[in-house]
Amino acid sequence: GNLDVESLRPTTPPRDHRLRCGHAMVLSGRPSPSKLSSAGSSPVRGNTAGWTEALRRASSLGEAQSVQASRAGSGSLGGTLPPTVSKGFIRRVQDVPDLSLEVALGNMPKIKSCVERFGIDVNTCGHDGLIPMHVAAGRGNMQVCKYLVERRGDIFAKSNDGMTPLHMAARGGHIDILKMFKDCEGFYIADLDIRTYDGWSCLHFACRDGRRSVFDFLVHETSRTEAIMDVDLDARTFDGRTPLLIAAEAGNTEMVENLIRTGADTSAVCWSERHGFEGLGAVHLAAMMGHKEIVSNLALSGEDLDKKTTGGWTPLMLATHAGFTGVVKILVNAGCDVTAKTKDEEHTALDLAKRHKNTEIVDIILKELELGG
Structure with a gap:
């Protein structure tokens, strides 16, 4: 009726x-x-x-x-x-409690009440597509995660942006929860490479946020215990960023060193909508963000310091444009080409320094030109 x-x-x-x-x-x-x-x-x-x-x-x-x-x-x-x-x-x-809220608070009695007394589905989605398992994994609450797994919580559920509980645990550095998920029934090592809708893997998050224990687990421990497949060191997001590029941009020196040592592709390039450049390599990203130690390490590892973006910008130009004097000194001392020009406007690093009225960088480049002349 x-x-x-x-x-x-x-x-x-x-x-x-x-x-x-x-x-x-x-x-x-x-x-x-x-x-x-x-x-x-x-x-x-x-x-x-x-x-x-x-x-x-x-x-x-x-x-x-x-x-x-x-x-x-x-x-x-x-x-x-x-x-x-x-x-x-x-x-x-x-009196019905909010399951996601209680999971965030780690309140086990109320969590059990939600599920066992009121019959609330442990895989109920919020408006952003997150389920309680996402919340527990992100919070690093092992007790709650185990309980939700026992109640058939979905460890592969995707939020509106494609995040799974595995991504949440990796991003938070919760290695114990990742290991627990790995031991769940029906889990395969390839699942550690699951991607968000933007193409991010667990390794991308670990490298961006400097989660060393997660990196070691993904790269080393899984390769020892599972001979079927290794985690992809050069997995690309939808804008082409590899874990190395993400670590270089974020300034995670240790991650950059580990990735290079493990065999990551140092020639990989990406495009950046935020910065407005295409063809950015690790040294470009580190230079434009002012990460001196990473630029120095890449120079010592034999990275091409005169590599150009699609528009002809070198790491020196990017560092000059951003005003990072320390990076400019490192690049000049490492022997980069101070006379290189951009593709369209044919600007040199010296032109950019003068435009931005950065007298210190102007002096560094002029001194190098005099020595080279």
């Missing part, structure tokens, strides 16, 4: 004005979102929508399977309620 939701709404809102519709799952279709909508109810209307929120929670708990409302009864919380909705049920509905 027709569902009259308005008859379930009290004229005075319930005492608990914090009813949250996100606690309930309408996926069961009891009552369906379309019926609620056609009845004039707003599923996101504020807490004045008292019994609408209660019905949504009732759906998730399976206690409002046959709610048939008529306009015969409406009133305040203490007034007459529809026959299938008891006052005791409404009180219980208001």
